[in-house]
Amino acid sequence: MLRYYLVHAPARLRHYAELSGRAALRQWQGTLLLGLLVVGQATTIFMLPALLLVHLARGESLTGVIVLALFAGLYVLPQRPALRGGALAPFAATLPVTRLTRVLLDLTVLLAADALLLLELGLALSLGGLPALPGLLCLLVLVLLVQLLTLHLRLPHPRLIARRLPVPSMLKPNLQALAEHPAGTGGRLLVAIGLAALAVAAATAFQFDARAVSVAIGALALIGVVLADLYRVLYAAHAPIRVFIAALPLSPHHLLLRDLLTVLLFGSVPFLILVAWFGVFDPGSLAAFALLAIAYTGLLAALRWPVLRGGGLGAMFAAILAAGWAGSAIAMVLK
Amino acid sequence: MTLLFARDLAVAYDGRRIFSGVDLDLGPGVYALTGRNGTGKSTLLRLLAGAQRPAQGQISIAGHDLVRQPIAARRQLSYAPDENPAYPFMTGDDVLRLVAAAKSTAPGPVVDSLVAAFGLAPFLDERVDALSLGTQKKVLLAATWVGAPDVILLDEPSNGLDAPSRDALVARIGVDSARAVILFASHEAEFVADTGATVLALDSLARAA
Numbered sequence: 026m027l028r029y030y031l032v033h034a035p036a037r038l039r040h041y042a043e044l045s046g047r048a049a050l051r052q053w054q055g056t057l058l059l060g061l062l063v064v065g066q067a068t069t070i071f072m073l074p075a076l077l078l079v080h081l082a083r084g085e086s087l088t089g090v091i092v093l094a095l096f097a098g099l100y101v102l103p104q105r106p107a108l109r110g111g112a113l114a115p116f117a118a119t120l121p122v123t124r125l126t127r128v129l130l131d132l133t134v135l136l137a138a139d140a141l142l143l144l145e146l147g148l149a150l151s152l153g154g155l156p157a158l159p160g161l162l163c164l165l166v167l168v169l170l171v172q173l174l175t176l177h178l179r180l181p182h183p184r185l186i187a188r189r190l191p192v193p194s195m196l197k198p199n200l201q202a203l204a205e206h207p208a209g210t211g212g213r214l215l216v217a218i219g220l221a222a223l224a225v226a227a228a229t230a231f232q233f234d235a236r237a238v239s240v241a242i243g244a245l246a247l248i249g250v251v252l253a254d255l256y257r258v259l260y261a262a263h264a265p266i267r268v269f270i271a272a273l274p275l276s277p278h279h280l281l282l283r284d285l286l287t288v289l290l291f292g293s294v295p296f297l298i299l300v301a302w303f304g305v306f307d308p309g310s311l312a313a314f315a316l317l318a319i320a321y322t323g324l325l326a327a328l329r330w331p332v333l334r335g336g337g338l339g340a341m342f343a344a345i346l347a348a349g350w351a352g353s354a355i356a357m358v359l360k
Numbered sequence: 361m362t363l364l365f366a367r368d369l370a371v372a373y374d375g376r377r378i379f380s381g382v383d384l385d386l387g388p389g390v391y392a393l394t395g396r397n398g399t400g401k402s403t404l405l406r407l408l409a410g411a412q413r414p415a416q417g418q419i420s421i422a423g424h425d426l427v428r429q430p431i432a433a434r435r436q437l438s439y440a441p442d443e444n445p446a447y448p449f450m451t452g453d454d455v456l457r458l459v460a461a462a463k464s465t466a467p468g469p470v471v472d473s474l475v476a477a478f479g480l481a482p483f484l485d486e487r488v489d490a491l492s493l494g495t496q497k498k499v500l501l502a503a504t505w506v507g508a509p510d511v512i513l514l515d516e517p518s519n520g521l522d523a524p525s526r527d528a529l530v531a532r533i534g535v536d537s538a539r540a541v542i543l544f545a546s547h548e549a550e551f552v553a554d555t556g557a558t559v560l561a562l563d564s565l566a567r568a569a
Contacts, residue, residue, distance in 0.1 A: 026464075028461045028464070029458075029461040029464075031461075032457050033458060033461070036447055036449075036454065036458070039447070039449060040447045043449070111447065112445050112446075112447070113445050113446060113447055115411040115412065115441075115445065116411065116439070116441060116445035116446075117462075118410060119409040119410050119411050119434060119437065119438075119439045120458075120462035120463070121430075121431045121433075121434035121435040122431070122462050123431060
């Protein structure tokens with residue numbers, strides 16, 4: 026079976042790299058950028074996860090271990106189609122290969138997907154020394170085990186979930202189109218929710234003083250940039266049916282409106298998280314959030330232009346637009 | 361001698377039952393699965409190949425239960441889906457090597473003869489996504505004969521084949537029909553007739569949903 030492993034593993038890895046290469050590149054760029062940021066006692070943000078892993082390896086926080094396991098599973102969830110081997114997987118399932126070989130192939134791809142975690146484990150080992158090694162190895166085994174289970178969970182395809190969502194029928198085709206890209210769509214939504222959670226944490230740390238709403242506005246601007254990329258996915262998905270739609274008795278702006286509503290639907294999730302949190306702990310800020318809802322809708326609509334028309338500089342134009350929006354919104358709120 | 365056995369097979373998608381109650385008991389020979397579009401011919405082949413789990417039922421290949429003895433069963437089984445399952449960057453040669461490695465064997469003289477009959481040799485080092493649909497089909501068909509399987513499942517095998525390759529496939533099926541079960545799904549009546557296959561209408565095999 027070693028021969029089969031040696032033939033199949035490079036193909037699985039290449040398949041994964043081709044599907045997730047750009048996302049992996051963004052992860053590494055982000056990590057390197059974080060490496061430049063320094064917090065307290067000359068420790069870079071880059072080293073914080075390693076410090077956390079050393080802490081967990083010493084068995085000092087069961088909750089932390091559970092959160093790590095949950096995060097490991099969530100990380101794999103949107104990547105399942107790519108990690109499981111794509112179109113070759115059903116065919117490979119018909120070949121006489123042992124379960125052990127199949128598990129080894131899965132682990133090989135998972136280790137590639139977890140390259141950043143491995144780097145952090147290496148750093149954690151350098152920080153914690155050899156005594157931390159057994160604990161770190163246990164964490165790695167736990168993460169891989171959770172990810173293996175997540176990989177083989179029998180879940181309905183995101184397309185079926187999208188079909189069953191209680192949303193207007195006008196939006197269903199778009200949700201199904203986005204469900205065809207579960208990694209990208211799920212990843213963007215997770216990042217958006219993560220940004221909202223960070224803003225909530227920061228606002229709580231600031232005890233909802235004057236800085237809290239500004240932080241929320243900054244987070245909304247970033248969320249807008251992250252979610253605006255959905256316009257690109259939807260635009261590409263419409264390409265084959267654009268001519269067909271044009272021949273139907275629909276408004277010429279039908280697709281535009283549909284895309285806008287879809288992005289607003291996604292954008293409403295992090296926005297509602299912020300509103301709910303501020304509503305509970307700082308009810309006085311709700312008036313500002315009512316105005317922000319209108320401005321945020323405007324931002325999400327405006328971001329369509331740089332994403333679809335900005336060419337290679339689209340991301341930069343979107344960032345400039347969002348930064349300008351955030352600056353204006355903060356100025357309005359402070360006034 | 362039963363080589364392909366199935367009892368009470370059923371399949372459902374998204375809670376909707378496609379068919380149920382399919383029984384098969386096939387000895388060496390050629391069998392053509394026919395039926396209207398959407399009745400589940402490809403699905404039945406996927407179930408028999410172990411590429412998809414049935415909602416219920418039992419399958420055995422050359423006396424080996426596909427669930428309890430998967431390795432022994434799959435060693436005697438080959439399956440060529442209708443659509444090319446290989447990664448776009450793989451070459452035809454990669455596909456043959458992958459299947460041969462899984463079966464712990466070499467492609468062998470039968471595969472070599474099919475490669476020659478299909479005129480595949482010049483294309484084996486090219487990426488699969490650079491090949492025409494017919495050539496992709498030929499690669500898959502050649503891979504099907506790796507390891508001299510007892511049960512060969514082919515989904516629309518004549519799709520996209522040129523006339524000489526189609527004739528070569530008919531001849532190959534004829535040679536192996538004495539020792540193996542060759543079950544294929546096809547809409548092409550002429551191909552079914554040329555192989556001398558026993559026609560199995562899926563409608564008559566299954567209790568439709």
